[in-house]
Amino acid sequence: MSSAQPSVIIIGAGFGGLAMALQLQRSGFDRFTILEKGESVGGVWRENTYPGAGCDIPSPLYSFSYEPNPVWPKRFSMQPDILQYLKDVSGKRGVTPKIRFGTEVTSAEFDAGAAHWRVYTADGVEHHADVLVNAVGQLSRPAMPNIPGVESFAGASFHSAEWDHSVDLTGKRVAVIGTGASAIQLVPAIQPDVEQLTLFQRSAAWVVPKPDVEYKPWHHAMFRMVPPTRLFERFAIWGFCEMMSLGLVDVPAIRPLVARAATHHLHKQVTDPALREALTPDYAPGCKRALFSNDYFPALAQPNAAVITESIAEITPTGVRTADGTVHEADVIVYSTGFKTNEFLAPMTIVGTDGAALADEWRGGARAYLGMTVPKFPNMFVMYGPNTNLGVGSIVYMLESQARYIAELVKELAERPGTYIDVKADVEERFDAEIQRRLGKSVWTLCSSWYRDAAGRIPNNWPGTVTSYRRRTRKPDLGDFAIHSKHEHRGALR
Structure with a gap:
């Protein structure tokens, strides 16, 4: 395309950022740059290197539809294989040279007079682009x-997403705090090597059998x-996944x-009545994401493992003290x-029109x-934004839908040089009201989880199937947007 095509800055080189870049390429746009704070592509699959790290969605679905991988080692792939897949796709498609690694975005501000975004990075450089796409995801900042x-x-302590590989756990007393998806994977990986594994559980997880398969050479040849x-x-x-959703x-x-x-599954694998009771969830299935293992x-049934359900009162120099006064000694704590x-x-500062x-x-x-566009923030889009997370299914499918939708709007901007688009406030308000009404009927209202904020609102999840989302995002309705010229600050052209 001509040099008049819109320029695009994408923040983040995980699945979301790569999905956006690949779709722009497929749509004929090559004026894009990815700003990535890390030193390689991968996002969460670069950062999460804890023992046993892998995906709980089978790789045939947890991959780009237009970039299949017939040689996945297993149905449920491990972190190194997923990271290598992203590196391979980025290199094969020529995206890697368009990525500026080691470049952390600190803030961005929209300039209505120039109809473009000013993006500032930690190295003090100011970047300009007509379109800004935020693809930093929902799982990029560990919570302590x-x-x-x-x-x-x-002793040594660290978050599972910031695993300290210099710490040898062999023969150590290890306390693991939390029972989410990462704990489900790392606990079996480290248990055989440690002297004592103590798992501190606030709530038990719904765990179902993992229908994993190790693909043989004949599988790869067939695929x-x-x-x-x-x-x-x-x-x-x-x-x-659609049926379960x-x-x-x-x-x-x-x-x-x-x-x-x-x-x-629990009763088949755990015979001890006390442990079985401790591992039995007390909330509706689906309220927190079901886990495969x-x-x-x-x-957890091994002699060197213990599950503690008593609430934690404090961390001491030597371990973890629970509310009953017991101090559980530990050499290492994994959060x-x-x-x-x-x-x-967060923590980026984003400023739109009128400050x-x-x-x-x-x-x-x-x-x-x-989940993609916000009033007062024109020409800005979010990948894996509010209310696009899934309780069941592959987020990659959602990202592809979002990338196509955004690319269609970039096409509209290309046909109208010097303009910018801003979603109408009433359109966003009606959509949010509809989504929150549906979420009010969901299983996610029945317990406390990371899907809900402190006020009880559910800002993360999509209340439907991925098919319904794809249908909603198949083609943008320009009537949902105000289209402005850079020559007039707020007057709409249409």
């Missing part, structure tokens, strides 16, 4: 628990030579089926306590039309 005495611990076999597996996984909002009758499968329960999921785009600060606009909870 607010427990007294965290800094007093004399490569007979693509319909690969597509069939992807479609089957997609269909199962219905149970989160519209078909609650599905939830008991999950509970039954998880309970059977075949080795989590067996690891498997998730991420700051409700602080979208509007995104942090102020989202003070009552993050919100965006279709």
Whole structure:
């Protein structure tokens, strides 16, 4: 395309940022730059290197539809394989040279007079682009628990997302705080090597069997030579996820089926009545994401493992003291306590038209039309933004939908040089009201989880199937947007 095509800055080189870059390429746009604070692509798959790290969505679906990988080692791939896939795709498609690594964005401000964004990075450089796409995700900033005495611990301690590989856990007493997706994976990985593993559990997880398969050379040959076999597996996984997602909002009758499968799995793998009771969830299935594992329960049933359900009172120099006064001695503490999921785009400072600060606009909870566009922040889009997370299914499918939608709007800007688009406030408000009404009927209202903010609002999840989201985002309705000229600050052209 001509040099008149809009320039685009993408923040982040994880799945979201790469999805956006690849879609821009597919749409004929090459004036884009990715600003990435890390030293390689990958996002969460670069940062999370804890033992046992992997994905709980099968790789045939957790990959770009237009960039299949017929040689995945397993159905549920591990972190190194997913990271290598992203590196390979980025290199093969020629995206890597367009990435500025080691470049952290600190702030961005929209210049209405020039109809472009000024983006500032930590190295003091100012970048300009017509379009700004934020692809930093919802799981990029580890959350440490607010427990007294965290800094007093004399041994090694770290968050699972910031694993310290210099610490040898062999023969050590290791305390793991938290029972989310990372704990489900790292506990079985480290349990055989440590002297004592003590897991501090606030709430038990719904854990179902993991239908994993190690792909053999004949699988790889079949997937490569007979693509319909690969597509069939992807479609089957997609269909199962779509069916299960219905149970989160519209078909609650599905939830008991999950509970039954998880309970059977627990009873089959754990025979000790006390441990079985401790590992039995006390909330509705689906309220927190169900987890897949075949080795989590067996690891906790070993003689060198213990599950503590008493609440934590404080961290001491020698371990963890629970509310009953017991100090559980530890040499190492691992915080498997998730991420700051409700602080979208933080800690960046984003300023739109008339000095509007995104942090102020989202003070009552993050919100965006279709999870991508925010009034007063024209020509700015968010990948994996508010209300686009999934309780079931592959976020990559959602990212592809978002990238296509954004690319269509970039096309509109290309046809109208010197203009910028701003989603109408009433359009965003109606959408948010609709989504929150549906979320009010969801299973996520039935317990406390990272899906909900302090006020009880659910800013993270999409209350439907990925099919319904794809239908909503298939093509932008220009009637949802005001189109302005850089020559007039607020007067709409249409």
